[in-house]
Amino acid sequence: MAESGLDQPIPEIRSEELFQGTRELRIRHGGHVYRLLITRNNKLILQK
Numbered sequence: 394m395a396e397s398g399l400d401q402p403i404p405e406i407r408s409e410e411l412f413q414g415t416r417e418l419r420i421r422h423g424g425h426v427y428r429l430l431i432t433r434n435n436k437l438i439l440q441k
Contacts, residue, residue, distance in 0.1 A: 408437070 408431070412418055416431045420439075428440045 411429075412431065418429050420427045420429055425441060430438045430440065432438060
């Protein structure tokens with residue numbers, strides 16, 4: 394785990410756990426829905 398500026402551990406999660414076998418997921422935040430995608434080049438893209 395990485396450390397934050399307040400010496401609190403920052404939670405870390407593996408993308409495999411987050412995506413659970415898919416290449417796209419949706420995140421609800423502040424009344425908006427965002428898409429998190431894994432590209433063909435294995436990069437992450439966050440879209441509003």
